[in-house]
Amino acid sequence: MKPDVKAFHDEPTGSIQYVVSDPVSARCAIIDPVLDFDRACGRFTTNNADAILDFVKARGLVIDWILDTHPHADHMSAAHYLHGRTGAPTAIGARVTQVQRIWQERYDLPELHTDGRQWTRLLGEADVLTVGALEVSVINAPGHTLATVIYRVGDAAFINDTLFMPDSGTARTDFPGGSAEDLWQTIGAIRSLPAETRLFTGHDYRPQGRPLAFESSLAEQQANIHLAGRDQQQFVNERQARDRTLPLPNLMLMALQVNLDGGRWPRADAAGRRFLKLPVEIGW
Numbered sequence: 001m002k003p004d005v006k007a008f009h010d011e012p013t014g015s016i017q018y019v020v021s022d023p024v025s026a027r028c029a030i031i032d033p034v035l036d037f038d039r040a041c042g043r044f045t046t047n048n049a050d051a052i053l054d055f056v057k058a059r060g061l062v063i064d065w066i067l068d069t070h071p072h073a074d075h076m077s078a079a080h081y082l083h084g085r086t087g088a089p090t091a092i093g094a095r096v097t098q099v100q101r102i103w104q105e106r107y108d109l110p111e112l113h114t115d116g117r118q119w120t121r122l123l124g125e126a127d128v129l130t131v132g133a134l135e136v137s138v139i140n141a142p143g144h145t146l147a148t149v150i151y152r153v154g155d156a157a158f159i160n161d162t163l164f165m166p167d168s169g170t171a172r173t174d175f176p177g178g179s180a181e182d183l184w185q186t187i188g189a190i191r192s193l194p195a196e197t198r199l200f201t202g203h204d205y206r207p208q209g210r211p212l213a214f215e216s217s218l219a220e221q222q223a224n225i226h227l228a229g230r231d232q233q234q235f236v237n238e239r240q241a242r243d244r245t246l247p248l249p250n251l252m253l254m255a256l257q258v259n260l261d262g263g264r265w266p267r268a269d270a271a272g273r274r275f276l277k278l279p280v281e282i283g284w
Contacts, residue, residue: 001154003134005200006055007214010034010048013075013251014203016214019052020153021061022132028056029065029131030088031151031158032202035076035263039251042276044265049078053085063088064131069141069160069202070148071099071259073175074249080118080263089120090262091129093140093149096122100260102176107257107277111267118262123149143183144171150190157193160202162186165213168205169226174243180236187227191218253278 001022008017013034021028034048056063063086066079070093079090100114116122123129129136131153139150144161151158161171162183170187173180190199199216206212222228227235249255254276258265266274 001134003131003154003156005156005198005215007200008048008052008055009204009212009214010036010075014205015072015075016200016202016204017048017052018158018200019055019061020131020134020156020158021059022134025132026059026061027064027132027134028061029067029129029136029151029153030056030063030082031067032069032072032160033066033078033082035078035081035258035265037076037251037254037258039254044076046078046081049081049085052078053082065129065136066090067136067151068092068259068263069151069158070145071096071256073145073252073255074203075251076255076258076265077263080261083120090118091121091123092116092119092262093138093147094122094124095140095142095147096260099145099147099177103256103260106176107279109257109277112261118260118264139189141186141189142177143173143179143181143186145175146177148186150186152193152197155194155196156198156200157190158200158202159190163190163199163216163221163224164201165204165216166220166224167207167210169224170239172243172246173239174246180239180243181232183239184232184235191221193218195219 004021006019017033018031036045066082097116104112123138125140127138137152141148141150
């Protein structure tokens with residue numbers, strides 16, 4: 001089946017959010033919604049999520065699922081906000097519990113539950129959700145993060161950060177639990193999908209200022225700048241070398257605190273104040 005796909009681009013983070021819908025039943029799922037955050041003043045807003053809700057309402061759609069492909073490091077997830085507005089269930093890959101345990105220790109967050117209770121459902125390999133008459137199948141896709149999954153909906157596959165557009169390459173693998181070897185295997189799983197599969201990426205940074213792009217084909221990905229002409233060892237060596245040169249995403253140390261709690265902004269203290277922790281290192 002061929003679902004309808006509507007993309008929403010968040011310019012500050014380069015993130016692509018999706019509404020994928022069954023054209024017959026008008027049921028839909030939201031994938032990787034962004035919660036706006038102004039780092040300079042520490043303010044959360046919901047412009048991206050509200051634009052998605054406006055679209056859903058205008059099209060007369062009913063939301064069956066709110067899905068994240070992984071715990072993002074470069075933006076906050078709006079999953080919890082959208083759940084509160086719509087009552088739609090939320091889901092993420094089941095390995096998120098392992099990532100929660102890693103970062104609970106690093107952030108000293110004893111209050112963070114590490115059993116995944118923040119989501120309605122934790123998803124494993126070959127799990128299937130329904131969106132109207134559409135089936136949403138889950139493919140474990142480690143590499144970029146330990147907990148990354150791909151959602152396959154009809155002829156569409158939402159491949160998150162595993163592959164960008166061919167002129168932008170592949171995902172970094174240097175976060176805790178990431179692995180260049182695992183990423184290569186995940187890319188192999190994508191390459192084994194039917195030739196007509198539409199691939200929808202999670203980010204577009206528009207190299208050389210080209211127009212926004214987020215959909216590619218398996219044939220087009222053969223020219224991916226990080227894959228063309230490489231075998232596994234060449235890819236792993238180049239990916240690891242490149243990762244050593246990359247700075248952390250601007251929002252990473254704050255975003256993970258929100259995203260590993262299902263998209264919840266920090267709880268208020270007795271005085272109504274909310275805080276994010278910022279781990280620091282002494283450089284001398």
